[in-house]
Amino acid sequence: MASDLAGTADKTLAHEMGLDEAAIERRRRLVGLGPEDSKRIATIRDAITQRAEEYAALFFNYLAEVDEARDFMRNRELVEQARRLKIEHLTAMVSGHYGAEYALQRLRLARLYSRAGLEERVFMAAFHHLLRAIGTAAVRAAPEPELGIEAFFSLQKVAFLDLGLMVDVMVAERERLITRQQEAIRELTTPVLQIRDRLLMLPIIGMIDTHRARLLTENLLHAIRANRAKVVVMDVTGVLAVDTKVANHLLQTVAAARLMGAKVIVTGLSADVSQTLVNLGVDLVGLQTIGDLQGGIEEAERLIGYEVFLRDARPNGVAAPLRSL
Amino acid sequence: MSDPQRIAIGRDADIVMARQAGRELAALMGFKGSDLALIATAISEIARNILVYAKRGEIDLSGAEEGGRRGIVVIARDQGPGISNVEQAMRDGFSTGGSLGLGLPGARRLMDEFEIESQVGVGTTVRMRKWVRR
Amino acid sequence: MSVPILRHGNVLIASIQVAQTDDDLLKLRDRLSEMVGQNRAKGVVIDVTAFDVLDSFATRTLRDIAYGSRLRGARTVVVGIQPDVAFAMVQLGLDLGAVSTALDLDDAVAELSRPPSEVGRR
Numbered sequence: 001m002a003s004d005l006a007g008t009a010d011k012t013l014a015h016e017m018g019l020d021e022a023a024i025e026r027r028r029r030l031v032g033l034g035p036e037d038s039k040r041i042a043t044i045r046d047a048i049t050q051r052a053e054e055y056a057a058l059f060f061n062y063l064a065e066v067d068e069a070r071d072f073m074r075n076r077e078l079v080e081q082a083r084r085l086k087i088e089h090l091t092a093m094v095s096g097h098y099g100a101e102y103a104l105q106r107l108r109l110a111r112l113y114s115r116a117g118l119e120e121r122v123f124m125a126a127f128h129h130l131l132r133a134i135g136t137a138a139v140r141a142a143p144e145p146e147l148g149i150e151a152f153f154s155l156q157k158v159a160f161l162d163l164g165l166m167v168d169v170m171v172a173e174r175e176r177l178i179t180r181q182q183e184a185i186r187e188l189t190t191p192v193l194q195i196r197d198r199l200l201m202l203p204i205i206g207m208i209d210t211h212r213a214r215l216l217t218e219n220l221l222h223a224i225r226a227n228r229a230k231v232v233v234m235d236v237t238g239v240l241a242v243d244t245k246v247a248n249h250l251l252q253t254v255a256a257a258r259l260m261g262a263k264v265i266v267t268g269l270s271a272d273v274s275q276t277l278v279n280l281g282v283d284l285v286g287l288q289t290i291g292d293l294q295g296g297i298e299e300a301e302r303l304i305g306y307e308v309f310l311r312d313a314r315p316n317g318v319a320a321p322l323r324s325l
Numbered sequence: 326m327s328d329p330q331r332i333a334i335g336r337d338a339d340i341v342m343a344r345q346a347g348r349e350l351a352a353l354m355g356f357k358g359s360d361l362a363l364i365a366t367a368i369s370e371i372a373r374n375i376l377v378y379a380k381r382g383e384i385d386l387s388g389a390e391e392g393g394r395r396g397i398v399v400i401a402r403d404q405g406p407g408i409s410n411v412e413q414a415m416r417d418g419f420s421t422g423g424s425l426g427l428g429l430p431g432a433r434r435l436m437d438e439f440e441i442e443s444q445v446g447v448g449t450t451v452r453m454r455k456w457v458r459r
Numbered sequence: 460m461s462v463p464i465l466r467h468g469n470v471l472i473a474s475i476q477v478a479q480t481d482d483d484l485l486k487l488r489d490r491l492s493e494m495v496g497q498n499r500a501k502g503v504v505i506d507v508t509a510f511d512v513l514d515s516f517a518t519r520t521l522r523d524i525a526y527g528s529r530l531r532g533a534r535t536v537v538v539g540i541q542p543d544v545a546f547a548m549v550q551l552g553l554d555l556g557a558v559s560t561a562l563d564l565d566d567a568v569a570e571l572s573r574p575p576s577e578v579g580r581r
Contacts, residue, residue: 012393015393016392016393017393018392018393217546218358218359218542218546221542221543221545221546222542224542224562225541225542225562228562228563229562230562230566252549252550255549255554256545256546256548256549257545258560259540259544259545259548259549259554259555259560260540260541260542260545260560260562261538261540261560261561261562261563261566262562337480337481337482337483338480340480340481341478341479341480344512345478348511358542358543359542359543359546359547361511361543362511362512362541362543362544362546362547363546363547363550365511365512365547366512366513366514366547366548366551369512369514369516370514370515370551373481373514373515373516428515431515431551431552431553434550434551434552435547435550435551
């Protein structure tokens with residue numbers, strides 16, 4: 001069931017965020033929310049729940065006026081789902097119970113906003129707008145304005161509890177999205193290209209950290225198997241900041257490729273960088289390097305057994321074939 | 326969480342059994358491709374260490390879950406002669422048992438967490454953990 | 460379990476199908492050593508495609524086999540190291556030294572057929 005799946009996802013998120021009963025208790029204490037507050041909130045409960053739909057509408061009408069929320073509001077299904085959850089939220093806010101169940105509800109709503117691309121500050125502005133409306137209503141509905149104001153202050157504590165939870169979730173979700181995007185970018189920037197039968201090229205561009213080096217190496221090794229590569233031309237012209245660590249990552253990649261029977265020719269290693277590495281004591285013995293990419297590819301072809309001829313310029317246009325030895 | 330699985334190490338074939346069991350458990354915990362090979366290799370090295378230096382011991386394998394991430398825990402115990410100089414043993418290439426020097430430091434390199442406790446005349450315990458990369 | 464060792468011309472091919480214990484590997488080493496002499500083999504191919512782990516012992520034994528074969532005039536090629544295994548090996552710091560490697564049997568046999576002068580110019 002879709003709702004079950006959602007429930008599981010929420011619970012996993014709660015687990016990942018370390019939101020157990022103890023953590024929620026700490027959050028309640030942080031905003032100063034206690035049993036006294038629940039009592040005060042009880043006095044305005046009916047006034048709020050009776051108009052929950054109205055308040056929810058207020059929230060979304062506010063968003064409709066905000067440019068940044070345009071994309072979110074355009075998604076009818078999502079907005080409908082959010083509306084239902086909002087009504088639930090408002091009812092829960094005045095329920096007097098703010099434990100694990102309550103927190104999970106907040107997570108669900110926050111995840112929805114996050115997936116829809118609603119930003120925290122936009123959400124907070126709408127929430128604030130909603131709260132003001134509720135505050136006004138609370139004061140009016142109470143037997144005495146003072147009681148109403150006290151009840152509202154208590155409700156505000158709940159609101160802060162909510163904000164804390166929801167913003168934390170939205171931030172966590174965004175970080176996860178960024179991580180996924182970074183992965184995708186890493187994948188894109190470490191392509192392994194097959195430029196000839198049994199010849200692969202790996203142009204390495206940018207910063208090489210441990211994570212990226214690992215990805216690079218794994219991709220290359222799998223490509224060697226998939227393409228039955230005999231030679232790999234690894235071009236490091238675009239590598240920024242070649243230090244001992246980076247050099248060792250590259251050497252490891254070369255070593256692993258060798259274990260699979262593939263020879264690696266490193267191209268693009270400038271004289272400067274080479275000297276730096278030698279000075280740093282990096283052992284480059286056994287590493288075959290060729291200054292430029294062109295030269296590297298030619299050498300690779302030669303190693304595999306290709307001979308490349310220029311097409312004959314004779315009138316009868318007989319071309320010398322590309323042949324594999 | 327899964328119950329710890331204990332593999333007695335007393336002969337050659339046990340090394341293979343320990344690393345295969347480790348691989349299976351790692352796969353269950355969600356480890357992929359190259360991490361499976363890393364874990365199996367680390368277990369192989371540790372198991373052999375037990376066999377060579379202590380003749381007998383055991384390896385406990387269990388899954389772990391902490392702060393939303395999953396992983397594998399490997400604990401290798403023996404009542405062997407113990408290591409007099411743990412620091413030296415953990416240095417790459419050092420060995421008294423004939424070019425098996427890569428065993429302990431090697432295993433440490435492959436795992437995320439690594440602890441070793443050893444007392445001469447009492448025995449050695451190695452605890453290693455690896456977490457599923459996200 | 461005994462590893463099947465086939466003869467292909469003057470090349471011996473050991474195709475390891477099943478997980479090998481340390482002892483099995485040592486037995487393989489000894490068998491190959493004997494067979495290289497008996498058959499005056501010029502090449503030895505060890506197929507480790509089925510290996511899911513190549514640890515320090517296995518690596519050392521492969522090097523021993525190569526060394527022993529060389530003493531008897533045969534070159535050794537190890538074939539079929541899988542991507543994940545190769546990765547784990549370099550992480551662990553293992554290497555096969557001067558032992559040749561190839562992707563598969565075809566390449567290994569081709570490698571062994573190359574004239575000796577080409578060897579080392581890899």
